[in-house]
Amino acid sequence: MLSRSPSPVSDPDAPFNVSDALAPPRVNKAASTTKITFDGLLNDPLLLKEDLKNGCGGQLWPAGMVLTKYMLSQRASELAGKSIVELGAGGGLVGLGVARECEFAAPLHITDQLPMFELMKENVALNDLESKVQASILDWGEPIPTHIPAHPDIILAADCVYFEPAFPLLITTLKDLIGPNTTCYFCYKRRRRADLRFIKMAKKAFDFQEVRDDPNAPAYNRENIFLYTLRRKAPKCANKQLAME
Numbered sequence: 001m002l003s004r005s006p007s008p009v010s011d012p013d014a015p016f017n018v019s020d021a022l023a024p025p026r027v028n029k030a031a032s033t034t035k036i037t038f039d040g041l042l043n044d045p046l047l048l049k050e051d052l053k054n055g056c057g058g059q060l061w062p063a064g065m066v067l068t069k070y071m072l073s074q075r076a077s078e079l080a081g082k083s084i085v086e087l088g089a090g091g092g093l094v095g096l097g098v099a100r101e102c103e104f105a106a107p108l109h110i111t112d113q114l115p116m117f118e119l120m121k122e123n124v125a126l127n128d129l130e131s132k133v134q135a136s137i138l139d140w141g142e143p144i145p146t147h148i149p150a151h152p153d154i155i156l157a158a159d160c161v162y163f164e165p166a167f168p169l170l171i172t173t174l175k176d177l178i179g180p181n182t183t184c185y186f187c188y189k190r191r192r193r194a195d196l197r198f199i200k201m202a203k204k205a206f207d208f209q210e211v212r213d214d215p216n217a218p219a220y221n222r223e224n225i226f227l228y229t230l231r232r233k234a235p236k237c238a239n240k241q242l243a244m245e
């Protein structure tokens, strides 16, 4: 599994919850379950089991908190009837937070590598969300499993930029999944200069825009957390046509 520990969240309902520890903890903390309301955006708190025994995705990450709060506060009303896939879901923080509150075309697919599969399933069950959320294995760079929508309406990806060898694999998966009507909400925390290489690759591959309607952005931008949308680029001839009109 490609995993190098970035920087986890210690208290999920504290503002932005950003720890700057870059080194992975020597001793993994014991498994525990956290209640999360995303600053009161959920009336019924989400329960999230965190367990690091199978990898860094087994705990909460700052960009995941930011993305969930954005989806709940700014995008919830637009999700009805939409198909949703989360990449690099870890324990399922973002997808489960969205599923707890929003209507969409079920199931919402939370996906990660094999070592996270059991934890994702446990967290789905812990929140009684089996009818709305399905956990699946989706390894970046590999073919998309056939039960996952080929081009979902919405892709969620949080804190997936931290390990350089995985950058081209993630770009491949995003290219596979992003169709003409797909919007990917992509939230990342910049920790190293190398992370900008991913952003450069993404700008080349996609229509890449900073999200501008999040009132919380100035606060999390100060913590080097950024939220973007990625869409399929318009074909060159369409751009020419638009320029001529």
Ligand SMILES: C[S@@+](CC[C@H](N)C(=O)[O-])C[C@H]1O[C@@H](n2cnc3c(N)ncnc32)[C@H](O)[C@@H]1O
Pocket (backbone or CB within 6 Å): 002, 003, 006, 055, 056, 057, 058, 059, 060, 061, 062, 063, 064, 065, 087, 088, 089, 090, 091, 092, 093, 094, 111, 112, 113, 116, 138, 139, 140, 157, 158, 159, 160, 162, 166, 169
């Ligand atoms: C820092 S964690 C973020 C977890 C979650 N999105 C959050 O915000 O709390 C990054 C996740 O990406 C997953 N990941 C890393 N490389 C991957 C790959 N090649 N294919 C699929 N998932 C991968 C890891 O297993 C991990 O769960």
